[in-house]
Amino acid sequence: MSLPNTFGKLYLIPTTLGENDPMEVLPIAVKDFIDKTNYFIVENEKTARRFIKKISPSKSQQDLRLETLNKHTAPEQLSDYLKPCLEGNDVGVISEAGCPGVADPGAEMVALAHQTGIQVVPMVGPSSILLALMASGMNGQSFAFNGYLPIDKTDKKKALKQLEKRSIDLGQSQIFMETPYRNNKLLQDLTSILQPHTLLTVATDITLAQEFIKTKTVKQWRTSTVDLHKRPTIFVLHAS
Structure with missing residues (x-):
C-alpha cells in the first residue's frame, strides 16, 4: 500500500503589472495564501518583499524565507528550493510582474515540481x-x-x-x-x-x-x- 503524499504544494502567485494597489487586480485568495506562508521563490528579493508587505502589512519580514530564481540561478540550486515542500510546507513562486511561469524563469521551478511529485497550483491574476x-x-x-x-x-x-x-x-x-x-x-x-x-x-x-x-x-x-x-x-x- 502506498503512503499518502504529505508534500506541500507549489503555488504560482501573480503580482501586479505596475505600482497600483495589489487588491485592485488580485483576488483575496492571493492575500490569504501570503498571510499563511513564509516560503517563497522570487525573481527579485527586494521587490518581492515590497509586494508581500503591501499584501500583508502585519506579516513579519524576518520570518520570510526567500530563494532567488532568475537567469543567474544555477540549475543545481533548484532542488534545494523545493525542500520546504518535501517537508510539508507550501511554497509560493513570485515573478517580477504578472503570472509566474509565462515569459518567466519560474517555469523551470514548475517543471521540477512536476518531476518531484509536488502539486502545482496556479493562482488567478493579471497576465x-x-x-x-x-x-x-x-x-x-x-x-x-x-x-x-x-x-x-x-x-x-x-x-x-x-x-x-x-x-x-x-x-x-x-x-x-x-x-x-x-x-x-x-x-x-x-x-x-x-x-x-x-x-x-x-x-x-x-x-x-x-x-x-x-x-x-x-x-x-x-x-x-x-x-x-x-x-x-x-x-x-x-x-x-
Missing part, C-alpha cells in the same frame, strides 16, 4: 499577454506568444516578416514584446517593415491608471504619436 490579446479584437482562438524579437536590425526585420507571413498563412494572432526602453524604436520598425493593412495592437501600462490600448492598421500607426519609452508594452499583429 499582460492575455489581457493585450483580449483587448486587441484579434483572433483569440489561434495565437502565439513569441517573446522578445532579435535586437540586430537585419534579424529583427526577418523575424517580423516571418510573423506577418505566419499570421497570413494560419490566420493566427502574433504576440511579442520588447525591453521597455526600446519600445519606441520597435514601433518605428513595425510601421516601416510591416504591410500597411496589417493590424497592430499596442497595449501599454495594462491595468494601470495610464493604460493605453489601441488597435490600428500599420498605415494608421504611421501617422500616430504615442510615447512608449520605459513603459511595459505588449504588441499584437494580425495580417490577412
